[in-house]
Amino acid sequence: xxxxxxxxxxxxxxxxxxxxxxxxxxxxxxxxxxxxxxxxxxxxxxxxxxxxxxxxxxxxxxxxxxxxxxxxxxxxxxxxxxxxxxxxxxxxxxxxxxxxxxxxxxxxxxxxxxxxxxxx
Numbered sequence: 001x002x003x004x005x006x007x008x009x010x011x012x013x014x015x016x017x018x019x020x021x022x023x024x025x026x027x028x029x030x031x032x033x034x035x036x037x038x039x040x041x042x043x044x045x046x047x048x049x050x051x052x053x054x055x056x057x058x059x060x061x062x063x064x065x066x067x068x069x070x071x072x073x074x075x076x077x078x079x080x081x082x083x084x085x086x087x088x089x090x091x092x093x094x095x096x097x098x099x100x101x102x103x104x105x106x107x108x109x110x111x112x113x114x115x116x117x118x119x120x
Contacts, residue, residue, distance in 0.1 A: 065112035072105035
């Protein structure tokens, strides 16, 4: 035999409805007695997304600087190679180019390291 959820004989319908409404309004499994504020959830989600965007930008900047360092390193090696093949004037010019690209490569590598260390 099935047992009813509300004993209709002992409780009138109005009392049963009132009791059911109070139970529905009570938070189930929540220790907080007040309903959660949706604005707090939105602000938390916004803060989390901004943090992710900032970290992505930081890694992106470091990657860009590392790419620049690699390009300058390639240009430095190319200038060294051309200096070996050329005459005295060409050697001077290509040695200057090589020195420039070496300095730029080192500078870009330092910027890449700094971009990863510094908070955005």
